[in-house]
Amino acid sequence: MSANCEIEFTLNGVRRRLTVPAQMSTLEMLRERLGLRGTKYACGEGECGACTILVDGATQNSCLMFAADCDGRDLVTVEGVAASGLGERLRDAFVANGAVQCGFCTPGLMVQASHLIEQHPGADEATIRRGIEGNLCRCTGYRKIIDAIHEAAKAKAHE
Amino acid sequence: MNPIESYRAPRSLDEAAEILRTGNVTVLAGGTDVMPQANAGRLRLQPVLMNVRRVAELGGIAEEAGVVRIGALTTMTELLASALVRERIGLLWQACDHFASDQIRNAATLGGNVCNASPAGDTLVPLLALEARALLASKPDGRLEMRRVPLEQFFTGPGRTARKASELLAAIEIPLPPEGFAGEFYKHGARPALDIATISIAAGARREAGVLRGVRVAFGAVAPTPMRARRTEAALEGRAPDAATLEAAAAAAEAEIHPISDVRASDWYRRELVRNMLKRAMSHVGKL
Numbered sequence: 001m002s003a004n005c006e007i008e009f010t011l012n013g014v015r016r017r018l019t020v021p022a023q024m025s026t027l028e029m030l031r032e033r034l035g036l037r038g039t040k041y042a043c044g045e046g047e048c049g050a051c052t053i054l055v056d057g058a059t060q061n062s063c064l065m066f067a068a069d070c071d072g073r074d075l076v077t078v079e080g081v082a083a084s085g086l087g088e089r090l091r092d093a094f095v096a097n098g099a100v101q102c103g104f105c106t107p108g109l110m111v112q113a114s115h116l117i118e119q120h121p122g123a124d125e126a127t128i129r130r131g132i133e134g135n136l137c138r139c140t141g142y143r144k145i146i147d148a149i150h151e152a153a154k155a156k157a158h159e
Numbered sequence: 160m161n162p163i164e165s166y167r168a169p170r171s172l173d174e175a176a177e178i179l180r181t182g183n184v185t186v187l188a189g190g191t192d193v194m195p196q197a198n199a200g201r202l203r204l205q206p207v208l209m210n211v212r213r214v215a216e217l218g219g220i221a222e223e224a225g226v227v228r229i230g231a232l233t234t235m236t237e238l239l240a241s242a243l244v245r246e247r248i249g250l251l252w253q254a255c256d257h258f259a260s261d262q263i264r265n266a267a268t269l270g271g272n273v274c275n276a277s278p279a280g281d282t283l284v285p286l287l288a289l290e291a292r293a294l295l296a297s298k299p300d301g302r303l304e305m306r307r308v309p310l311e312q313f314f315t316g317p318g319r320t321a322r323k324a325s326e327l328l329a330a331i332e333i334p335l336p337p338e339g340f341a342g343e344f345y346k347h348g349a350r351p352a353l354d355i356a357t358i359s360i361a362a363g364a365r366r367e368a369g370v371l372r373g374v375r376v377a378f379g380a381v382a383p384t385p386m387r388a389r390r391t392e393a394a395l396e397g398r399a400p401d402a403a404t405l406e407a408a409a410a411a412a413e414a415e416i417h418p419i420s421d422v423r424a425s426d427w428y429r430r431e432l433v434r435n436m437l438k439r440a441m442s443h444v445g446k447l
Contacts, residue, residue, distance in 0.1 A: 003166045005166050045195040052262055065194070116261075133353065
């Protein structure tokens, strides 16, 4: 019999209260319990970044985080990022630059790129390459993704 | 993942040590090792999962009387943001800069990397070269006690340490290196990010009147534990970092490492890497 945990946290600005099994991952909680399917399950071991979310303002792989550890924390998923001004700008830049092919890595990249731009407004290409090291894309070859993030970063710097 | 019978999230070191004293506990911090290892069946979780992330005493980076104390919960991102770490114990800072990805650096803790005790653990090699100590907390007879173990004696095998099941790693203590000490960390992997080291090297020394003094060398991924390379150090100590000295150091290094062949590299390739990259790192140190 596995233990359950009562947790309370903020998710995309809304207070949530939940009981979760102790061994559940944050990714599973988001997708299966809360129906937020934007955050993707791919490698399940922190290599690919498809499950990237913001936790207390910094990105983490939600597949590596126990749901119980969400207690008291502030979570933002791609759904929350997409609703922000920067999220809209990133989405437009991804579309304009053709940075989406199969689309599976896109939510993780959107979240990581938003964190990167918040940390380094006007980030140059080297900073962007370094910032998205933890996100794998098997379609685009990254060029168009880097261009899209660069465009959004430049726009943010001129705000 | 096997079932967890009880989940605990203590708020003080005393409470955490008490939980450890009374049961079979898996300690959880950043989760970046515990979660994938438990999912893959490489780690069998104990009945109690104890999340120590809310224990305030386990955080913070501070220097006092020539010793830097780094709380076990300090993340790689926090280490990278610390001017004290960057300027005074740069070898550790360089290793954090080569650590995994941004997402993992934001979650992974120094204490977790040390307790995971991988022979290839990125921070372990500079910590050995920096002569770091593990500060372990426990409550053997109802009172909180601390013991210090030099990291050179802490790693006892792959994934095994001198930490007892009733002990919690509270902090890493690093004596500040002497004035003029310069060090270089080198990690070889197939790509810059998210790779387990094929080999890693932390090398440092002072340069006095053209010769190397206080030489410290440590290697990762070439033995069952990360290792301090005493014979390599002896080959360099008191000598000018010229070609003959570097060649002698490379030969000494090759004689004291015990690399294996695995999916990342053959033992032959690891030996070549250690020989050549040690020479490169020490020639850089000699010029710093």
